[in-house]
Amino acid sequence: MDSHLLRTLVTVARLGSFSAAALELGYTQSAVSQQIAALEGELGAPLLHRRPVGPTEAGERMIEHARLLLERMDAARADVRRLSGPERPELLLATSPLGLDATVARALARVREAEPRLRIRVRVLPRRAVAVEVAAGRCAIGVTDGYTAPGGPLALGDLGPVRQAGLGEQPCAVLCPAGHPLRRRTAVDLDRLADASWLDASGIAAPLADLRALTGGAFPAAAGYEGQDATALLTLCATGHGLAVLPHTLAAGTGAPAGTVALPVRTPRLVHRREALFTPALDGPARALLDALPRGG
Structure with a gap:
């Protein structure tokens, strides 16, 4: 039984979400779904309800065993490493x-x-x-x-x-594509942009959920980006898929696509x-x- 599958099962059950587990473990959501399905196929029993996400009766029992197995495996690795010692630090x-x-x-x-x-x-x-x-x-x-x-x-x-x-901290900025109506502003207030089209990219940009909590605005997601590559996110913003709040050095740096504008966030007070x-x-x-x-x- 693969320990990676067990760790995925425990994480999904703890977070109650396939997408949240994917973010924590560094997988894609589809990979997490495939791992759970593989484990269920190996055991011949459904382990998780999908909507809402939660363990079945068999899943509850398996999670108890999985936690114990993972703890023992982590302890075994630590013991062996401590006894043998690495060849080099x-x-x-x-x-x-x-x-x-x-x-x-x-x-x-x-x-x-x-x-x-x-x-x-x-x-x-x-x-x-x-x-x-x-x-x-x-x-x-x-x-x-x-x-x-x-x-x-x-x-x-x-x-x-x-x-x-x-x-360290640095100011934030909204990355604005060339030709956008906002491009000539010198600074922006996020509460006045709550109805604009936004790019949901919580792995790199300021999460839209945080912006909603800060301002009470809607911040609708026109598109989503689930990756961890900042260059890809900048490209999506530059081609009009949505605005994003980013560290000012990233939004205004040499890696930002040509023609984009970094608009400093004036309010609310927000730093990266x-x-x-x-x-x-x-x-x-x-x-x-x-x-x-x-x-x-």
């Missing part, structure tokens, strides 16, 4: 798509200079999944991002022992914030990286 960094910037890359370089034998691995995950990986002990340190009022911190929910350290996530019990390489990261915010 390793640092695994979990990061959201907009978490890893030049300052983080330079910090990684400084850590490698101090320990040339260090093997660095970077795992790109959805924002929330970064916090989950660090909380579960599968990554020693993570860098995530999000949109919040100035001064943060990011609202990441109950993360147990995980601590948050600000790595990046944070390091870590637990108190850091090993040497992870502690060195945390110390090398420039703090701010």
